[in-house]
Amino acid sequence: MAYRVIQWGTGAVGVETLAATLDDRPDLELVGVRVYSDAKNGVDVGELLGRAPIGVRATTDVQAILDLQADCVVYTPRVTNLDDVCALLAGGKNVVTTAFLFHPQRMPEHDRDRLLAACAAGGTSVHGSGLNPGNLSGALPLALSGMSRRIDKITLQERADWSDYDSTHITFDNMSFGRPVNEIGVGTTEFLAFNNELFTEQVWLLADALGADIDEVTSSVEAVAARHDHQIFDHVLEAGTTAGQRWNWVGVRDGEPLVEIETLWTVGNEYPDHWPRPKHGWTLTIEGDPSMQTHFFALASFTREATMAEHVRAANVATAMQVLNAVPAVCEAEPGFATLATLPLIRSHTGFRRR
């Protein structure tokens, strides 16, 4: 029997989970879609994806979504609403999400208790994952650590120029690119504080899963101003405003850095001379015995020509598939939190399917 799935949010990630649910997953049945914009309200989901109608209409009506019978909600909104997530869980719907909950053990106690109570009431589980935070900051380092005798330090660096990322809501409105540099700080906006929390949790996840016994995770950010104006889709990123953000989250034990996530982000691709220069993508380094390094990069293809837009989309596909592929495992998990450290290895069950 197929798992009945609701898609919550149809942004860059949501359209990928949606399309894959319809096209690639005979074991998943789409029963509802939650949208936010009035323009999408009532529109057939097939039409939202630019294809023939499928008989399921998107809705902005949360109660209508809560009233549906479903096994799992693929929750990919821009901003998390804990009331909504708790209502879904308490109503018997499991949740997989790219938006939050990457290491629930370390989330604020009040929020954690609310989520656990909702899971207990509904007999459900909830799982946060994706690309990074997600596979690259959790599953991959844990998998490599299986070859370690001694670990001195784990470092994950993410280098990305976001100029071609068409979700300018995220780059400009959320991440504050194009804002004055003095507005960029660990807690200066609600979203930056939220983002800081997400990556802090990732450091704790690795440290806890590997028994590093760290004392704290420190956070810092350096914002760098653009030297020139840049046209980024319908936004102008003006010279003098934020065009680079270098974030460091460091898990420290007895003053020694043991686990670090560093992000080197630009919009406009003016790469600061004084920043480290890993290759674009993600570089994972485990210093120890043995010392290991691996570089990850997601593209539309390594063998055929593809447009920049297709390449950019590849990271959204990876993010989306990491949670969509987790749906059966999360539906079968014990009620409560399902994490990268507790779930079985999430793999593609249909990747090689004949099409």
Ligand SMILES: NC(=O)c1ccc[n+]([C@@H]2O[C@H](COP(=O)([O-])OP(=O)(O)OC[C@H]3O[C@@H](n4cnc5c(N)ncnc54)[C@H](OP(=O)(O)O)[C@@H]3O)[C@@H](O)[C@H]2O)c1
């Ligand atoms: N873990 C990872 O690796 C990873 C990677 C990328 C993104 N993410 C996260 O995944 C989520 C989706 O990312 P995305 O790239 O798909 O974002 P996006 O393209 O900006 O899509 C945003 C979604 O949010 C909805 N939205 C509109 N107004 C909203 C509001 N007031 N509150 C909440 N949601 C609202 C939109 O509704 P409509 O459906 O009406 O358009 C759309 O579905 C974000 O939380 C992002 O941070 C995680």
